[in-house]
Each structure stands twice: as C-alpha cells, then as structure tokens.
Amino acid sequence: MGWIVLAVLVLLVMIVIGMYNSLVRLRAACDSAWADIDVQxxxxxxxxxxxxxxxxxxAAHEKGALEAVINxxxxxxxxxxxxxxxxxETQLTQSLKSLFALAEAYPQLRAVEAFNxxxxxxxxIEDAVQNARRYYNAVVRDYNAKTQEIPTNLIAGWFNFVGRQFFEVTDTVQREPPKVQF
Structure with missing residues (x-):
C-alpha cells in the first residue's frame, strides 16, 4: 500500500513539474517574441x-511634418x-503617412534613388514588424490560455504566472502599415 501512495505522489509531482515547465517555456517564448518586435x-x-x-x-519648408515624424x-x-x-506606433505610423503624402507633392523627391x-x-521593415507582432500575439494567446486552463491555472497561480498583454493598435484605421503610392 505504501508503494502505491508513493507512486501516486511521484506521479503527481511529475505532472506538476510538467505543467510548470510548459508555463516556463511559454513565458520564455513570450519574452523572445517581444524581443523580436523590439529588434524590428x-x-x-x-x-x-x-x-x-x-x-x-x-521639402525644407515643410518643417511641421518632419518634426511630427521625429517626435x-x-x-x-x-x-x-x-x-x-x-x-x-500608431502615432508614428500616422506621421510617416503624412511624410509620404508630403513626398508625393514633390516630384523631384520621388525621383531620388536614395528616397526610393x-x-x-x-x-x-513594416512587413517584418507585422510578422513579429503576429507571432508575439500568437505566443501570448497560447500562454494566456495555458495560465487559465484547468489544472494549469492552479500551478500558474501558485508560481505567479500572470497573463500578458497583446500588442495591439487601438485605432482600426491605423492597423495597416503605411502604404506609399507614387
């Protein structure tokens, strides 16, 4: 009887360790995905x-648009x-759109190879940022789900695994990268 109790306890400890390790892996994946966003x-x-x-x-006389991008x-x-x-990032994307709209008003700028x-x-880079955001949000989704699922939520609570925020743009108009058309 003693061996059965010991075997059950060992099995329970192994299950807890497995759940804890899966939470650690997902948390590390969230951190790594956030670092990827930072790189981009x-x-x-x-x-x-x-x-x-x-x-x-x-376009030196268009100082306001340039300062908006810098700020x-x-x-x-x-x-x-x-x-x-x-x-x-929403604010930066808007200011970049204004900058590219300004560039459309100057045909000589559009002809400059460096600008192109x-x-x-x-x-x-905008495409890479978008991909990094998607990956980060997918990892956060998996991590958050794991911290809320039974029985992993018990382990998450005991070891202070808290949910992560998604990387979202709140304004629906600005959810897309700047599109430049000449």
Missing part, C-alpha cells in the same frame, strides 16, 4: 532619421510595454 522596431527607428534627412533636403519616433522609442508601444531605397527598406 529598432531597425525602423534607425531608418527614419535617414528618411527624414532625405525629405528635408527637398513620434522619440515617443515610440521610449514607450514601454505592449499597450504603450501600440499607441506610440529608404522607402523600400521601410516597407520591408
């Missing part, structure tokens, strides 16, 4: 000053957490 956003932030300088050379970039870089990053290369790079 850093690439985007690094590209924007070059884009602004290129436009500035051709939005600074806010986005300093934002912390998915909710704040989402809001800051920067624009192409930004489009590639």
């Amino acid at each position: 956003l850093k690439r985007r932030y690094d590209l924007i000053p070059n884009l602004v300088e290129t436009v500035k050379a051709y 939005a970039r600074a806010k986005a870089m300093s934002a912390q957490g998915p909710e704040a990053k989402g809001a800051a 290369q920067l624009q192409g790079s930004l489009n590639q």
Whole structure:
C-alpha cells in the first residue's frame, strides 16, 4: 500500500513539474517574441532619421511634418510595454503617412534613388514588424490560455504566472502599415 501512495505522489509531482515547465517555456517564448518586435522596431527607428534627412533636403519648408515624424519616433522609442508601444506606433505610423503624402507633392523627391531605397527598406521593415507582432500575439494567446486552463491555472497561480498583454493598435484605421503610392 505504501508503494502505491508513493507512486501516486511521484506521479503527481511529475505532472506538476510538467505543467510548470510548459508555463516556463511559454513565458520564455513570450519574452523572445517581444524581443523580436523590439529588434524590428529598432531597425525602423534607425531608418527614419535617414528618411527624414532625405525629405528635408527637398521639402525644407515643410518643417511641421518632419518634426511630427521625429517626435513620434522619440515617443515610440521610449514607450514601454505592449499597450504603450501600440499607441506610440500608431502615432508614428500616422506621421510617416503624412511624410509620404508630403513626398508625393514633390516630384523631384520621388525621383531620388536614395528616397526610393529608404522607402523600400521601410516597407520591408513594416512587413517584418507585422510578422513579429503576429507571432508575439500568437505566443501570448497560447500562454494566456495555458495560465487559465484547468489544472494549469492552479500551478500558474501558485508560481505567479500572470497573463500578458497583446500588442495591439487601438485605432482600426491605423492597423495597416503605411502604404506609399507614387
């Protein structure tokens, strides 16, 4: 009888360890996915000053639009957490749309190869950011579901595994990356 009780206890401990480890793996995946978003956003932030300088050379009197991009970039870089990053990224995307709309008004700017290369790079980065966001949100979905499912929710509560926020853009109009058409 004693061996049966011991075997059941060992089995229960193994199950708890398995649930704990699955939560740890999902939490690590969330952290890794968030880091991927940060990498893509850093690439985007690094590209924007070059884009602004290129436009500035051709549209120097459009100072307001250029300053809006610079300010939005600074806010986005300093934002912390998915909710704040989402809001800051929304503002940055809007200011970039304004910058590209401004560029449409200057045919000589559209003919500059450097501008076209920067624009192409930004489009590639926007696609990478979108993919990183999708992956992050998928991992957060799995993690949050695991922390709420029975019996894993008991282990999550005991070891303080808390749900994560999705990386969302709150304004439906701004959910898409900037589209530039010349």
